[in-house]
Amino acid sequence: MTADHPKTPRTAREWLSILAQYREPSTWRSLFELVATLTPFLALWVLAWMALSVSPWLALALAAANGLFLVRIFIIQHDCGHGAFLKNRQAQDWVGRVLGVLTLTPYAVWRRTHSIHHAHHGDLDHRGIGDVLTLTIAEYRARSAFGRFLYRLYRHPFILFVLGPSYLFILQNRLPFGLMKSGWRYWTSAMGTNAMIGIALGLILWFGGLLPVLLIFLPTSVIAATIGVWLFYVQHQFEETHWSKGEDWQLHNAALEGSSHYVLPQPLRWLSGNIGIHHVHHLYSRIPFYRLTEVIREHRDLAEAQRLTIRESLATVKLNLWDEGQGRLMSFAEARRRYGIA
16 A cells, blocks of 8 residues: 555544555454463563562562563453454454453453543543543632642642552452443453452462562553553643534544654554554554554654654643643643633
């Protein structure tokens, strides 16, 4: 396929028919990606376990490094949830369920909440499930002093990127939050995943005692959770992201304009399953993660849209409030200078 460079930028809707050409997964390629991800993950688990008899610090270092492969496992589970990994839906769902035990994420629960995120991303009228809570200037101004304190606490980097990821994956995922009244299916997903995690932990304790749990299982899970939350954050929380409400909100525009292209070096791009090409993913979520690079290679407009480098991404942690008038995120400090909001 040759690159196409139109004189006038395409609209989000016009991109849909083009991106549809990339939607078909290759069964053999998908299985290869699964094996290429699980093999080093399991190998590092074994090496870390063996290293416990040599040095706990070596075991901890190996476990931390393995968190990167666990991130990639999550991306495969993510593609299963979007129907983008295998052509056989039943096989795809079972792959997702099994990987959900490794990622501590109930497959059906996550798939549903994530679909809500995709369906309402950038919609100020529908927030609260599958996103990072973001208030507008007006909403923040209308809060009490205590309410503002709670929001500032929630948006603090230590909460978002240190405590938050562990809470989300280790504790919150144990119950189907957001879907508690939505039927037995989500409870079955959560409790079934919990049971398998419990069995796995029981076997680890039986054969290795507490050290493999503390120095391998937990560090791998926490590192992966932290990286995953950071990636999700920078994919949507950049200065010129997209938020609107009512008739001004349009699904495809919000998907394309409200998601970044996080430019990562090749090793990190591979380990993160190309999820940094998030604007393309949000606009057409059925594209397999290993085909996203084809899209930006063949369509320069998409390759250049919403580019965010690692250095630029570090500044996004200061962006906390959406200014509807200016159509951009801003920091608490700027909101105080411009609008006198304490």
